[in-house]
Amino acid sequence: DVKVTQSSRYLVKRTGEKVFLECVQDMDHENMFWYRQDPGLGLRLIYFSYDVKMKEKGDIPEGYSVSREKKERFSLILESASTNQTSMYLCASSGAGWYGYTFGSGTRLTVV
Amino acid sequence: GNSVTQMEGPVTLSEEAFLTINCTYTATGYPSLFWYVQYPGEGLQLLLKATKADDKGSNKGFEATYRKETTSFHLEKGSVQVSDSAVYFCAHAPQGGSEKLVFGKGTKLTVNP
Numbered sequence: 001d002v003k004v005t006q007s008s009r010y011l012v013k014r015t016g017e018k019v020f021l022e023c024v025q026d027m028d029h030e031n032m033f034w035y036r037q038d039p040g041l042g043l044r045l046i047y048f049s050y051d052v053k054m055k056e057k058g059d060i061p062e063g064y065s066v067s068r069e070k071k072e073r074f075s076l077i078l079e080s081a082s083t084n085q086t087s088m089y090l091c092a093s094s095g096a097g098w099y100g101y102t103f104g105s106g107t108r109l110t111v112v
Numbered sequence: 113g114n115s116v117t118q119m120e121g122p123v124t125l126s127e128e129a130f131l132t133i134n135c136t137y138t139a140t141g142y143p144s145l146f147w148y149v150q151y152p153g154e155g156l157q158l159l160l161k162a163t164k165a166d167d168k169g170s171n172k173g174f175e176a177t178y179r180k181e182t183t184s185f186h187l188e189k190g191s192v193q194v195s196d197s198a199v200y201f202c203a204h205a206p207q208g209g210s211e212k213l214v215f216g217k218g219t220k221l222t223v224n225p
Contacts, residue, residue, distance in 0.1 A: 004155075033212070042217035043156075043201070058212075090155055100146050100205075101213060103155035 003027075006091050006104035013111050019078040021107050023091030029102075030095055032074035034058075034066065037088040037106070049074055081111045114139045118202045118216035125192055125223050133187040133219045135176075135202035143204040145169075145178050145185040146213065150199045159187075159200070192223045 007022035025032065033048040035058075045058030047066040055066050063085060067075045074093075078085055088108050092101035119134040137143065144163045148156040160169030165180035174189045185202060202216040 006155075040217070043215045045212065048212065092156075100144075100148075100158045100161055100203075101156075103148075103157070105155045 004091055004093050004102050004104040006089075006107050008107050009105065011107060011109045013078075013081050013109065015082060015111055017078075017081045017111075019081050019109065019111075021076040021078075021089055021091075021109070023074045023076070023093075023104055024072055025074075025093040025102070026072065027093060027095060027102065028071065029093035030071075031093060032068065033092045033094075033101065034064075034074065034076045035090045035092065036060070037090055043090065046076065081109075083111050085109065086111045114143075114204070114206045114214045116202050116204055116214050116216040118200075118219055121199075121219040121221070123219060123221045125221070127194055127223055127225050128191045129223075131187070131189040131192045131196075131221070133200055133202075133221070135185045135187065135216060137183050137185065137202075137204045137214075139183075139204055139206050139214075141206075142180070143206050145176070146203040146205070147174070147176055147185070147187050148201040148203060148215075150201065150218070152198070156201060192221070194223045194225055197221055197223045 004025045034046040035043045049068045065077045091104040094101045115138045146161045147159040149159045150156045160171040162169040162178035168177045176187045199218045199220045201218045203213045
């Protein structure tokens with residue numbers, strides 16, 4: 001069964017910490033995405049990548065960066081975590097043929 | 113610009129009731145359309161899709177028809193179950209080579225026994 005795996009389901013971090021959220025897909029997909037999900041706001045795109053070492057900003061990139069050194073792995077980095085980054089973070093991937101996204105199970109991050 | 117508008121929730125129904133969740137979109141050309149479902153504590157799962165006008169997507173008793181003339185993709189189910197309680201997201205993939213999906217804000221459905 002094809003999968004997108006996010007390394008943690010729950011994380012608690014302190015304000016100012018550098019936080020890494022990892023996402024790995026086993027479908028050889030070219031495209032990978034990071035979203036955050038907040039009540040009343042739906043899904044908002046943070047960053048996405050069409051290829052290795054390639055990244056593009058989404059709608060809310062401020063305070064985040066990403067890394068894609070290998071095709072299967074797409075990391076989201078919070079350079080200095082703040083309380084307003086407390087959220088559910090969802091990773092997704094897609095490939096050619098447009099069958100839509102495959103999502104990971106999400107990481108619920110709490111910044112205290 | 114490209115956008116998706118879906119009916120505000122939450123929606124509460126009794127088991128075996130009929131469900132409709134409205135979704136309309138704004139896009140140029142002929143986008144592909146999707147419904148995703150998110151069960152409590154989980155990520156989103158693709159529920160159904162349609163890639164051209166008049167296509168009907170269906171899965172697990174849910175259906176949605178791509179209506180180009182009304183730019184709509186309403187989700188329906190004839191008889192809901194408690195296990196259908198979830199958040200439902202409508203989305204479209206704008207035509208023109210962009211791989212980014214545009215999502216609605218989600219509609220929370222609760223089905224009571």
